[in-house]
Structures are given as structure tokens and as C-alpha cells.
Amino acid sequence: MLVDAMTVRIVQKPNSLDTILATNLNGDILSDLAAALAGSIRIAPPTNLDPTRQNLSMFKPFHGGAPDIAGKGVANPVGIIWSAAEMLRWLCSDAASRLTSGDREGLRKRVHDARSWGKCRYKTDGQGDSRPTKLRCKR
Structure with a gap:
């Protein structure tokens, strides 16, 4: 799945994901997005x-x-x-x-x-x- 499609899936269906395997750059973007959805990047x-x-x-x-x-x-x-x-x-x-x-x-x-x-x-x-x-x- 491409990183742009993954951002949509994280926002629309976050419970459908358990682990995301990504390159460093894409992983940084996706993990920041997922952390923000959880309430704060700090946790x-x-x-x-x-x-x-x-x-x-x-x-x-x-x-x-x-x-x-x-x-x-x-x-x-x-x-x-x-x-x-x-x-x-x-x-x-x-x-x-x-x-x-x-x-x-x-x-x-x-x-x-x-x-x-x-x-x-x-x-x-x-x-x-x-x-x-x-x-x-x-x-």
C-alpha cells in the first residue's frame, strides 16, 4: 500500500491496523499521524x-x-x-x-x-x- 493510501486508512479505520512496516521516511510520517490520532505525539x-x-x-x-x-x-x-x-x-x-x-x-x-x-x-x-x-x- 502506498503511503498516501495508508494515511487515509489510519484515519478512517485505525483499529484495522496492528503493525505497520515502512521505510524510515514513510514510517516517520505515518507514526506521527497515528500518534496524533491517539491524542498526543508525546505518549x-x-x-x-x-x-x-x-x-x-x-x-x-x-x-x-x-x-x-x-x-x-x-x-x-x-x-x-x-x-x-x-x-x-x-x-x-x-x-x-x-x-x-x-x-x-x-x-x-x-x-x-x-x-x-x-x-x-x-x-x-x-x-x-x-x-x-x-x-x-x-x-
Whole structure:
């Protein structure tokens, strides 16, 4: 499918897609679009995988640094937490859901970015409180 047709499908039938395989340029465009449809580019956990597992795979959040909100307790850590969960899914799937299970309530309420995150009861400091301190991978 061509990238222009894929943008239409992402918008019209996003639930029909699970994984999109694309070149770097097209993947950047499509992943930005998909993240925006989810509510914010800042919570998306894009992944660059080597399916052969012969080379490194990369797990990172979309968001960059945010020096303007540093120290204010309003940064939404979901992007980096979900990136870690994607890494766990790649390495050992059983631990990933325990890491992200508490995020669904905030996302259902569409609490995505610093503007809305800072005005709600979900604060950066408390995000670690509900997460497991140790995760074990079962292989």
C-alpha cells in the first residue's frame, strides 16, 4: 500500500491496523499521524526493530527534552514508560503489562500533554508509586 493510501486508512479505520512496516521516511510520517490520532505525539512509543535479532533494536519515546517544564511536576512520563514496556515485550512479554497497567485511566480521560497533565490529579512525581519496583521476565 502506498503511503498516501495508508494515511487515509489510519484515519478512517485505525483499529484495522496492528503493525505497520515502512521505510524510515514513510514510517516517520505515518507514526506521527497515528500518534496524533491517539491524542498526543508525546505518549507514543515508536520502536525500530531488527526482526532477525542480529542487530540492536531501539525503543524510545517520541518526545524530546522539555526544559520549559523541567522541575514543575507536569511532564507526562507515559511515553518513556511505554517505550520501556515495548522493550520488555520484545525481550520477555509477561512483564510489560504490569508496567503500563495504571496508565489506561489517565489516557481514557485524554490526559496527554503538559497542559492537561499539569491541571489534573495525575502528577509526574506520583507516577512511580503505582508501578512495580521489580519485574522478572519468564522465558
